[in-house]
Amino acid sequence: MTSFITxxxxxxxxxxxxxxxxxxxxxxxxxxxxxxxxxxxLADWQDALERQIDNSPSPPVLVAHSLAGLLVAxxxxxxxGRVMGAFLVAVPDPASAAFPAAAAxxxxxxxxxxxxxALIVASANDPYAxxxxxxxxxxxxDAGFVEIGPCGHINGASGLGIWDQxxxxxxxxxxxxxx
Numbered sequence: 612m613t614s615f616i617t618x619x620x621x622x623x624x625x626x627x628x629x630x631x632x633x634x635x636x637x638x639x640x641x642x643x644x645x646x647x648x649x650x651x652x653l654a655d656w657q658d659a660l661e662r663q664i665d666n667s668p669s670p671p672v673l674v675a676h677s678l679a680g681l682l683v684a685x686x687x688x689x690x691x692g693r694v695m696g697a698f699l700v701a702v703p704d705p706a707s708a709a710f711p712a713a714a715a716x717x718x719x720x721x722x723x724x725x726x727x728x729a730l731i732v733a734s735a736n737d738p739y740a741x742x743x744x745x746x747x748x749x750x751x752x753d754a755g756f757v758e759i760g761p762c763g764h765i766n767g768a769s770g771l772g773i774w775d776q777x778x779x780x781x782x783x784x785x786x787x788x789x790x
Contacts, residue, residue, distance in 0.1 A: 613695065613785065614667045615640045618660065620677025620701075620766075621711060623648040627767035629774035630676055636773065640674070641667070651678060653716035657686045664693050672785055673697040677739065677764065680731070681705065684720040684752065691726035696788050698781050700732045701765040702748055703739035710739065722751045729754035730784045732777065734762040734769075755784070 617630045617640055624630040624642075634640040643663040645656045660682060664671060672695045675683050680702035703710055705718035731754045733745040742758050749756035757780060763769040771777070 612639065612669065614669050614671040616660075616663050616667065616671045616673050617642045618673055618675040618679035618682060619648070620679050620703075621648060621651055621714065624676060625767050627772075628676075629765075629767075629771050629777055630674065631767075632773040633674070633778065649713070651714050651717065653682070653685060656682050657689065660686055661689065664690060670695045672788065674700075674781070676700045676766065677703055678714055678717055681714075681717040681720045683729075684725065684748075685717065687721065687725045687727070694727055696728040696730075696784065697725070697754075698730055698732070698784055699754065700777065701734060701737055701739065702731055702745050703737075704741065704744040707739055707741075707744075720748070724751075724753040728784075728788055730780070731756050732765065732780060733758045734760070734765050736761040737764050739764055 617634055619630055643659045645659040670693055673683055675697060680699040683697045729752060731745055731749045733742050735742055735758055746756050
């Protein structure tokens with residue numbers, strides 16, 4: 612059975628976030644737990660990701676939001692061969708004015724092909740990254756790219772609830788991993 616690891620961004624994806632809804636509706640989802648959601652450190656988040664992968668019953672699909680998308684890119688070589696793929700939502704631009712100073716260690720993500728399949732989902736009006744930036748990352752990382760229209764940061768504040776469109780995109784992505 613395929614397992615899924617949710618990787619929230621800063622703050623840990625609260626009760627109204629689609630990641631939290633997905634976890635509540637499907638026991639195959641588990642959440643990684645870095646030591647600090649508010650003061651993220653790349654090394655700490657990488658360690659938490661590796662621990663969660665090690666505890667997974669099968670090679671998981673990563674379901675990353677925001678800052679965790681950069682985490683996946685930074686950790687890609689370390690986790691190659693241990694994950695089935697990565698579903699990356701609302702990948703932020705570390706050079707944007709909105710990027711949190713507390714997350715500076717996540718800047719300068721690798722700019723080469725990821726060693727596993729990935730799909731990046733972006734919003735037309737994400738305050739943390741212009742679609743052009745995200746599309747460029749998708750090209751560099753050899754990832755699929757879907758822009759879903761104006762949905763803000765695709766988080767709890769976006770009012771998406773369980774985010775049915777995202778669940779369909781995720782399902783299609785996972786189906787492609789099995790072929």
